[in-house]
Amino acid sequence: DAKTTQPNSMESNEEEPVHLPCNHSTISGTDYIHWYRQLPSQGPEYVIHGLTSNVNNRMASLAIAEDRKSSTLILHRATLRDAAVYYCILRPSGGGSNYKLTFGKGTLLTVNP
């Protein structure tokens, strides 16, 4: 599976935007980029995913570099409830290994009031 690299931790202030980076230089042309987050004492929660184009949903935006070797999860206005571990995951498309999610250690986001 292609590997992702994320900072161990990041800090933000409440109501400010947060940009969480992810490097995936070995991404293949058919790998989707998924983001999940895990709040304290909970299971991971789906945030957003994309292939080539930038994506927006009610939770966040995903900005994908033109060469697809990196991506950024954007939280437009961080709240205390956004404090969590954020995981960037590459998921191969097609048959075979496309069912599992391969998690790294993620980025621990701390949000200050």
Added chain:
Amino acid sequence: DAGVTQSPTHLIKTRGQQVTLRCSPKSGHDTVSWYQQALGQGPQFIFQYYEEEERQRGNFPDRFSGHQFPNYSSELNVNALLLGDSALYLCASSLKDRLTKYIQYFGAGTRLSVL
């Protein structure tokens, strides 16, 4: 609409014992995956069940086995428990639909402690 539910929430076992963890998927979902999460690490994929069969398996020994029932609920069994099996066990469900099948919904997990 109930999400993914897991039972029990906590469990303490001793080395060599066997354990069974249970999972009820989100309403309408037909696929169940199991993950193991050690402290400070990301979840690691154990296996996935669909149509009552194991569809894909991660790098876990045969001591880890599972089952899916006709109502799509699932069990994870671990035999001959080792200290290293102490972890949070997460169940995730998804729907085999073209647009959403790769989005997994996780339960809160079962915390297993092996003494």
